[in-house]
Amino acid sequence: MTTPDFSLLETVRLRRPLVHCVSNIVSAGDCANLALAAGASPVMAQAPEEMEAIAAASAAAVLNTGTPDEEKFQACLLRGQAGVRLGRPVILDPVGVGASPWRLERAEALLAAFTPSLLRVNLGEAQALLHQESQEQGVDSPAAGTPAQRAETARRLSRERGTAVLLSGAEDLVSDGDSLWKISGGSPRTAQITGTGCMLSVLCGVFAAVEEDILTAAVTAAAFWKACAHRAEALAGERGPGSFRAALLDAAGTLTAKDCARETQRL
Numbered sequence: 471m472t473t474p475d476f477s478l479l480e481t482v483r484l485r486r487p488l489v490h491c492v493s494n495i496v497s498a499g500d501c502a503n504l505a506l507a508a509g510a511s512p513v514m515a516q517a518p519e520e521m522e523a524i525a526a527a528s529a530a531a532v533l534n535t536g537t538p539d540e541e542k543f544q545a546c547l548l549r550g551q552a553g554v555r556l557g558r559p560v561i562l563d564p565v566g567v568g569a570s571p572w573r574l575e576r577a578e579a580l581l582a583a584f585t586p587s588l589l590r591v592n593l594g595e596a597q598a599l600l601h602q603e604s605q606e607q608g609v610d611s612p613a614a615g616t617p618a619q620r621a622e623t624a625r626r627l628s629r630e631r632g633t634a635v636l637l638s639g640a641e642d643l644v645s646d647g648d649s650l651w652k653i654s655g656g657s658p659r660t661a662q663i664t665g666t667g668c669m670l671s672v673l674c675g676v677f678a679a680v681e682e683d684i685l686t687a688a689v690t691a692a693a694f695w696k697a698c699a700h701r702a703e704a705l706a707g708e709r710g711p712g713s714f715r716a717a718l719l720d721a722a723g724t725l726t727a728k729d730c731a732r733e734t735q736r737l
Contacts, residue, residue: 472644472651472685474693474734476727478677483509487529487679491672492516492545494536494565497665500715501534501672507723508694510676518545525552529559529679532672533586535577536565543576550584559678559687562586563671568598581631587684589627590636590671593620596627614639621650634684636674638667642692644685651689655733656696657703660718662711669718670695697733698722 505512673691702717
């Protein structure tokens with residue numbers, strides 16, 4: 471059974487892997503700072519012209535299609551194909567894929583051109599990729615769905631796309647199409663700030679940079695992010711979302727493997 475391997479946090483901080491993020495304008499800074507806090511070295515290259523060179527230099531890629539345009543989709547296409555060709559992990563985060571027909575069409579073109587190591591989605595994004603009635607509101611997925619619905623959606627998306635899936639929410643689900651791993655905990659306050667899903671995707675890339683098994687990397691990233699959110703809630707106290715956002719980075723930079731293991735045992 472796949473369980474969180476928090477020793478990977480120590481490995482990341484020792485190796486400082488270069489993680490390439492094609493990010494979006496809303497969350498790019500937070501994603502870069504989170505990667506740094508966790509111990510990795512982020513590079514936020516966006517130009518299609520340098521995708522091959524950055525792919526050769528980096529240990530993992532996180533492709534985020536939020537705030538998209540044609541140039542971004544071209545960069546993601548080139549970077550995804552290069553990563554697969556080099557045998558290095560590629561995490562695809564199709565942000566708000568159901569927000570418009572154009573966005574869905576372009577995301578599906580990416581999936582036709584290469585198979586990512588992991589799809590990190592919310593429920594609405596997963597439903598859009600499955601051509602079900604999506605419950606997205608812009609880039610958000612306000613409807614939680616039933617546990618059974620979410621589990622079946624994660625499994626089906628994994629089977630249809632031939633890759634691992636991390637379906638995030640109050641309870642995160644990781645699936646390989648058959649098995650399903652559940653990661654609970656965290657804090658409801660993550661819904662008060664934007665980009666927490668994007669940041670989770672980056673953590674998947676951070677851990678995949680030092681762990682060959684993508685399921686272990688994804689489960690560990692989800693559990694670590696839940697631990698960070700729980701710690702941040704305590705650090706921020708009754709202060710507002712700005713303090714909670716800063717506390718998330720503080721938690722990511724100070725939590726140890728033992729801290730995370732204790733947090734998980736309490737769930």
